[in-house]
Amino acid sequence: MELWYTEKQTPHVGITCKISRTLHTEQTPYQHLAMIDTEQFGRMLVLDGMVMTTVQDEFVYHEMISHVALNTHPNPEQVLVIGGGDGGAIREVVKHASVKKATLVEIDARVIETSKEYLPEISSALSGNPRVEVVVDDGIAHVKKTRGVYDVILVDSTEPIGPAEGLFALDFYRDIFAALKDDGIMVAQTESPFFNADLIRRVYKDMRRVFPITKLYLAAVPTYPSGLWSFTMGSKRWDPEQVEEEKIPALGTKYYSADIHKAVFKLPRFVRDLLE
């Protein structure tokens, strides 16, 4: 018997993956969580029926949500990751020697615990790293009570429905602005330009009301809807396109590089058009 997992990525298109084994499923207080083993992508974390990460292609998303901001900031010491309970973004953050403390604020403890159990390659930085602090809390509440603390904040959220809805709102970007230091930078994952044009347009417009520098960049993630993913950066001072490439360190990455840092801001015309 062949088992296939199918995610409807929109009401009209989906990805389907052959499963070798279902490792774990549960209803957490926040969402349905499944850990499955797929033939193509290895182990896969699925929340509310949406692929969050897989062992095979996670490097793209986790490198690209982290290193662009961390190499744009000249000296990132205090870094906050909101969401991202699988630990992949934090793993990339602590590759930067300048980082003194990387804080993960994830609302769902079960995401953290099951990732530690089933995704050791991805969650490795969540245990036993003295520079990493893991907090189980609402990211919105955490940011609201914080002022001028962080150099970089990464919003590694699920889709903008269910628990993550408030992470795509103007008020949240204002709170992030206040939680950042005077030259801080934020990056949020902002879905697919092929399937989520309206969301991208709205988030970009909202962030531009808050941050002096707002830029969108792209990366190719096979297991995400359409395969093309966007990230939106809000920056108080530093322009990611002005970084000197020679200053970008080698970090053992598989997708990101000094070249890619610059190239990802050159947007296909239809993406550039939807920001105007």
Place this chain on the structure above:
Amino acid sequence: MELWYTEKQTPHVGITCKISRTLHTEQTPYQHLAMIDTEQFGRMLVLDGMVMTTVQDEFVYHEMISHVALNTHPNPEQVLVIGGGDGGAIREVVKHASVKKATLVEIDARVIETSKEYLPEISSALSGNPRVEVVVDDGIAHVKKTRGVYDVILVDSTEPIGPAEGLFALDFYRDIFAALKDDGIMVAQTESPFFNADLIRRVYKDMRRVFPITKLYLAAVPTYPSGLWSFTMGSKRWDPEQVEEEKIPALGTKYYSADIHKAVFKLPRFVRDLLE
């Protein structure tokens, strides 16, 4: 009743699309051909169970297989498209004022005829354009009998199984080299770096044995396996990365631009690594 079309893109992963209507199916002398109407991507041409093109996302592939080479060559006049019976590449080729003749050599007349009938937006240049010649013939045979004729040759093939197998071979690249003028350029579609690393590596190596300049570039095509697609360029003289951006004309494109022309050669590290 909901109907979904599912393509197994590898033995372990697939794309599935909701169908509003099946417009046409047939077994041609070369392959199984289906024209279906999908909710997400509009009309879709499927050959041997693989998505070839859709009305919604065809612009990416057709612009990117054409304009990079046509803007790298300083004066492309004679252009050959091998395969590409849907007409999308030819439609982009004739946007260039310098092009005096664009020849399409497609082995399967039924692809041309059904594209004219069901995909008018894509096939528009195949009828009534005095600069376009449509030839129903084997691309390999056509190239073999041609010497020093073309400025640009585009290999717009299906996957390297079935009728297109010979379009991914060293001998074919040698014949293309001979069919090009002294400063000619070829581009071939070369599959996904996530799923077809071995093919990309082999084609790149083979082309490098034939052409002094060989470069790979990428574009995001949602309906193709993994969503990330590669093109390999072989050039006798002109380097696509040395083109002056100011000289690149506006061509009414939705993906390609002068910016994108340069950026697509900046490869993710894992892609760069597989070429070394």
